[in-house]
Amino acid sequence: MKGKAPEESSLLALNQQEEVVDLLKDYPLSASEDEEDNDGERKHQKLLETIGRLDGKNRQRLAERSEASLQVSEFSVSTEGTGEKLELAELLAPIKPSSSLGTVKKRLKKVKNKKTVELPLSKEENERIHREAAYNKTSQDMDKWDPVVLKNRRAAQLVFPLEQEQVLDAPIEEVLGAWKARTPLEQEIFNLLHKNKQPLTDPLLTPVEKASLKAMSLEEAKQRRAELQKARALQSYYEAKARRQKKIKSKKFHKVLKKRKAKEVLKQFEKLQKVNPTAALEELEKMEKARMEERMSLKHQNSGKWAKSKAIMAKYDLEARKAMQEQLTKNKELTQKLQVPSDSEHDEDAEEDSTLIPDIVNEVQMSIDGPNPWMQKNRGINTQASHIQKKPVAGEESEPEEEEKAGAEEDALLQEVEERRSLWKGSEVNQGSQKQGLRTKAPKRTEEDKEVLAELRTLSKHINKKAKKVRQVGKQHVSPAPAAPKEPSVQREEQSLLDERPERVQTMEDIESLGMEEVSQEQKQLRPGAERRRQRRQQHNHPEQRSPPKVKQEPMIDLHTIITVKTHKANSSLSFPTIVDEEDCDEEVTQKQIIKEAFAGDDVIADFQKEKCEADKASKPKDIDLSLPGWGQWGGPGLVISARKRRRFLIKAPKATPRKDKCLPNVVISEKRNIQAAAHQVNVLPFPFTHQYQFEETIKTPVGTTWNTQRAFQKLTAPRVVTKPGHIIEPIKEKDVESSSSHLGPPTLQRKAQQHAHHRRRRLKKAP
């Protein structure tokens, strides 16, 4: 039964759409079923429906379905609400609320709140949008190249690779002016320079130096050069010698050398003791210190590599044992405290002081006490070095120490040479040179030995420390000082930038003004006034000779006047030949000439006029007569084409342009074109020009060397693109573009580029 119900309803639905006749037909089918109770009702209903339909409109009345009734007929399930959508709320409403259902409800609500997804766009539309977006993005990316591209296109010459190392062609002053001390060492040097009142930037020379520079004559300079050469040679000899000696492996040799040196030192010391006891004392002090130093270094103990190896060998080798012994004795000797014969308490105090206070201070004190040749010399060198670093050429002349001993001078020279070399080497300019100076100093001395070396080492240390101190002190002093000279330079730069801008901006005005000026110049050049004046003067001279406009009216008469120009009277008797001797001349020719002379006159002019008329006629374009004899008319000999017909078939030629010689009665100028020459002329208007004169303007100036100076020629024929051989030409990078576009200069150019880009974008926008 129940299974049949939908079938029935569907059938019913079908039935309802059918005609009344069919319904009546159906009736027996349904009647065959066994429900008699509802039959009456149903029949009634049907009847009502059919009646209702009779009114013309095919109204459908759905059968009411009342499920709630006790008797549910499976046939009369109403289809009410078929068009409506099923709503969740309706479904859920009858269910009793429970905890488990709450969540479900909520979820369902959420689902309900969500809007329906819109239909996806069509493929074409989708693609178009993508294209547009991609285009916009790329065009934006590309825009930033525009100024660079424009600039490169405009450039008179491009040199590849585009970024080149800046060649330093600026004068030294400018370089130094732009240079700032950055590293602490540099700053320190600057401080020192400031302290010594040395000039930092231009004119780079102190007044004294300037004077000395001026004072130096050619001979002096030559002498100086010779000296320098000598010093260089000496140094190289010395270096060679040292190198050779260094290479000698013979221990005996070295031992002898050492001994000799030690002897010499001793001798000198003794001498010094006799001559200058205080100095000797100091010398001793030094020695002592060196000893101390060595002692501290733990050099002669058994801890060294050599000592260890010897200790192993000592068992078997007698010599090794001896060596060890020697070393031990040496060690003892060194470690022993040396007893210095103290002269006074003051000295002792000094001793004590030296033990208490670090040796640097000690040194200074000593130098205050008396002249310490070692110290002083070194310090002198140091300052010298600083001078030289700053200004190699001028440094020496101003030095007052020049007038010292020859040996000292040589020393200084050597020093200087070394300094210069170090300067060349570059990077480790300051400290390196200091040390090097000291090192070179060391080998130069003849009384050099280990003690001395050690001594020097300490000295160098001491100087370094001192320098540090100075640096710390000087920072406060000097920091404002360099700022002062820097400021103007900065200002200057700014000034230049300011100055530069208008120059670039005013391109347009520039062109105009240039054009104006040129025009005015040309006018001056032509001097029409002067020309006119001259003409007037001529007219004064020859009143018969009329000006061209008048000639136009009556050229024939004028021709005569032109031919017979007023003649001058001869006044120089000498200018005329006295003898007329014609025997040598060509007989026939002279004969002809005489005849011609006799008949000379009007026929010449008439001939010419005729000729001119002919030429005029020939140059005029002719009418074309297309009338055919006998066409639409009788033709034949003696019959003429009617005037009407001729007029009708005549193609009139265009009016000829006025001849060049129209106003010139005595001249016939050919109107024909020189085709052969025209073949060599340009017959297309090249791209950016819109008028022939514009183009002619650009090819006006000849390029060859015949018309130009060599320089101008080279400039005119410079290639547009130059590639340096051996260099890699890399494509422009983005960062370069950004930087170059910023200093592109003329804003008009940039604007134009932007406009260009914009325009392009717009144009392309239309395309997709």
Added chain:
Amino acid sequence: MEAAPKPGSGARVKAQGKKQKPRRYWEGETDGASSLSSNSFTTPAPPRGTKRKGEDLLQPRGAKVPKRSKQIQALKSNQNQKHLRSKQNQNHLRLKKDLRPNHKQELRPSGTLSGAQDPFPGPAPVSENAVNKFRRGSSKFVKKHHLKLVTEHKLKAAADEEEETSVRAARAELLLSEEPGFLEGEDGEDTATIRQSDIVEAVDISSAAKHFDLNLYQFGPYRLNYSRTGRHLALGGRRGHVATFDWITKKLMCEINVMEAVRDIRFLHSETLFAVAQKRWLHVYDNQGIELHCVRRCDRITRLEFLPFHFLLATASETGFLTYLDVSVGKIVASLTARAGRLDVMTQNPHNAVIHLGHSNGTVSLWCPAMKEPLVKILCHRGGVRAVAVDSSGTYMATSGLDHQVKIFDLRGKYQPLTSRALPQGAGHLAFSQRGLLAGGMGDVVNIWRGQGQGSFPSFDQPYLTHRLRGHVHGLQFCPFEDVLGAGHSRGFTSILVPGAGEPNFDGLQSNPYRSRKQRQEWEVKALMEKIPAELIDLDPRNLGEIDVISLEQKKKERIERLGFDPEAKALFQPKQKKKGRSSAANLVKRKTKVKDQEHREKVRQSLQQHQEQQQKKKKKLRTPPSPGSRPSALDRFKR
């Protein structure tokens, strides 16, 4: 006027040049008047060779206006704006004058290592006149409306280029060290009365040696030709005597007798070759007198002309033919019939290489090889034309005819006579010097006329110099780069000193009188490479720099025909399609007319504006001169 000039009156021969010409190797000791033969130069085309050598010296290397001073200026100025403007102007000027493209140099401080300041900063100033001389004419182009940026850029670049090159050339003029001299009579004295013997006495020995006389009475009247460098001379006697020699050292190169009548003789591009017009044919000889060619296609030649830049030998024949022979390839380029009978008067215009022929009907015709008919025909004389000469700048033409007249014509488009003079016997021969002196040979007398100033035509009022020869004149030519006039006559040859005739400065790369053999060979190759095609000869040599408008338009027309429409024409207004009935026929018409009217209105407005401007200009013109009706009154001075 003195009856007989005293010997050694050196004061008359005034040497204008301050600088003396460097002594040449053959010259002896020179005295103060040595610069008689050295003369100057102010013509528009300076010798290029000398210019090139020293130009680098002229380029100033110093920095520009010191920046510091500018700064000070800026600080000083109270009215900042005003000052800024003036400074801009300064920049502007400098930009124009500055030759160097490197702006970096400008930013350089002017201080040197020694701290000294340049007392004359920047490049040396050049006078505007000197620069104008080297400019290439005014621009015909007048800027009416806004141009494309590219076009403007190109035009500006071209203008800058011209400016720069002309300034450079003007600077290089400094190197033209020689100046011309001339004869000047003592108060009111006629220079024509000064005889050659006086001049020879006054001048230095080397210049005096340039006056000489060759007594060659046997072989009839002589034609002559100087080589382009002015060093060599070719003589051709009517009765077959042909000789070439270095006339300064008098060293003979060759001397032959061709055993035939010689009508004319001419050097080809260098002194190693010369052409002789003999009785029947044209012959070419080398410097040893060996006959190289016999050109039979040129027969009965009467006159020869050589066009050095085109390597063309123009020949005029008795039969009335003007034949151009290309001597570099040995081909006859063109053979033109003048249709005017025998041709025996011919000259060339050195400016544009046009050949001038004088005819017996009193006309002078101008020819170029590309045209079958004369470019211009000028009626000059009532009788036949006897002689024609054109000056070196191509501005003036001197003619003399059988009517005993000598006339000077302007060749710059008008072809009108400027001056004329009747001579008792008429001039049979005429010759222009490099500096514009005109020599005329009348019978046995040679007259030389001079203009008032440089670049003006000679005036016939008073001869500058006269000289009587021993025979009748048969050939006249001024020697290039020398103050010498060569005259061939029936009894030989005379070299006459004419102060101020020649160009004092020569172009070492173009025509160097002192060139060695090697240099000559090099020059020969270069000249051949730079040979100008014969077709390019035209009245205006600048035509080549112009666009061929006729073929341009022709091309345009053809293109339009081919395409069926004009691609460059402005598109017609096409009203847009609109909806909702707004694109009805009436609406369309309305919109169309609207646009049309707008355009029309614009045109009218423009024309009105122009008209107004013109009227204002007229008014201004009228206003500026005081009206003739009102007389100036004494009370005018109180007018405001």
